[in-house]
Amino acid sequence: MSFAAAIVAGEPSGDLLAARMLRGLQSHDPQVKAMGIGGPAMARAGFEAWHPMDALSVFGYVDALRQAPRLIRTWRDTRRRALDWRPDVFVGVDAPDFNLRLEEKLRAAGIPTVHFVGPSIWAWRFERIHQIRRAVSHMLVLFPFEVDLYREQGVPVTYVGHPLAELIPVQPDRAAARARLGLEPKARVLALMPGSRESEIRLLASRFLQAAQILISQDPDLQVVVPVVNPQRRAQFEAVLAQYPVPGCRILSALPASGQGIEAPAAGQGAAPARADGLDTSEWPVAWHAMEAADAVLVASGTATLEAALFKRPLVISYVITPWMRRIMAWKSGQDAPSLPWIGLPNILEREFVVPELLQEAATPQALAEHTWAALTDADLAARITQRFTALHETLSRDTPGLAAQAILETSRGHA
Known part of the structure; x- marks a missing residue:
């Protein structure tokens, strides 16, 4: 039996x-x-x-x-x-x-x-x-x-x-990911990830998009990719994008036939080359393609922060909840705030603020843009992040x- x-x-x-x-x-x-x-x-x-x-x-x-x-x-x-x-x-x-x-x-x-x-x-x-x-x-x-x-x-x-440490490659292949997505190989790429839940997109998407507008004013060639988990979240995000347009913003969806995958590369890009490590990415969640292709990630707190860390990407973590939800959480838990000073999984695991966290009133578009600009442009920061998160990857594997x-x-x- x-x-x-x-x-x-x-x-x-x-x-x-x-x-x-x-x-x-x-x-x-x-x-x-x-x-x-x-x-x-x-x-x-x-x-x-x-x-x-x-x-x-x-x-x-x-x-x-x-x-x-x-x-x-x-x-x-x-x-x-x-x-x-x-x-x-x-x-x-x-x-x-x-x-x-x-x-x-x-x-x-x-x-x-x-x-x-x-x-x-x-x-x-x-x-x-x-x-x-x-x-x-x-x-x-x-x-x-x-x-x-x-x-x-x-x-x-x-x-x-953590099984993500087994599934995500220790050495990401940014060039192969950009080829899969039809992105310019030399441009800066930002993965914008305001969450997978209705409430997260409602509270974070406008802030993230306004931050992206500021960043594009600093680098007009910046490419912004936004992975979404399902058609409902895509429609919700597109409604916010219409209010806060970001030139060239690419929304990446799962393929309906398989429930996974990515949209086809842009016209004229041709077939994506094989990865140097031969890894099969066909069943990856769409967000992983975006993170592997990115120079930096602006992300809602949650499992995605650990995924970005395992992809060795500089990231900025943000989160916002309504005053009502904040009161309910405090009542239910008997706490006004978490017992730890961090909310992002990479910081919790490292026991320090390795990456910035911008929460509640601190999550202004200007502040998000400033921290994300550093994540996009600071080569020394990127090197330190790679070293730190590679060691974390080994611990979790x-x-x-x-x-x-x-x-x-x-x-x-x-x-x-």
Whole structure:
């Protein structure tokens, strides 16, 4: 009888993580049966979705309240299906508000549970550790500093490294990426990444575009590329771009046929040459092509900041939330601010401000432009960033699929 795993992943980064994990399980049992909630990368690994990944695409408490009826229906249906099926293990990939509640119910019913990606209790809501103890049979963490934290709290834990460190090349090929995108090989290129959620684009896109306008006034040949995750976010961003036009701004979309890939190069560019390292980039998220091609990245805080660091690019991190959301977060967490002085993953991992963070009122177009100009033009800064983030890449590089699969299989064998 084949191994059975129910899996829930709620956004693009979780989809990639879960797909790698699933392939690790398949190396032990090629007939693994995996069902639940997931995205295109998981589907290509043989996953059967009960609900699409977009069903969980909300951000924070405000969006969750707005989408509450749909989320509750999805949660209840997923719980019912998992309890009826009784898989060997349930794996929740990130999405802690959804998954921890689900894991608590399933574990109480005798189904072993694994949570992949430790919630950032080291920054917000440490009291969540009590729910984690009840809900999680085994925690898989992506960063080495998290091991002691969970172990000290009595939660079985395994450091599996970050799969992005395996998927992203240690030595990016900027020239090959520019050829794939049809970009000028010698021009400065800025990857503009205001986020993948509706609220992020609503609050950040206008600031980022105004910053880009300032930068283009300093360098008229600057090429700006904006990767978007789906047609809805593209339409939303295009509406903002119409208000704050940036000459030559290129919006990069996934190809509808495959759910991945990039738009064809501009007319006259011809076929893109092969990479020097022979790496297959056909299944890369569109944002990775933009980051590999770029000289610098202006990016919303989130997983994309770590991706930019692994591509060894100078980056500027920004984030803005509404006053209402800020009050709700403070009330829910009992904190006015994170426990750490940093919000960007590269800075958290390095324990210092390696790259600038411009948050809330500090995220003015002028300030964003000034810091991004330095990221685009300072050769010494670029060299320091490359050295620093190469060492980080090596730290995070582990056999993530194999380590995750081993921990999941051991948990399913009665370590609940």
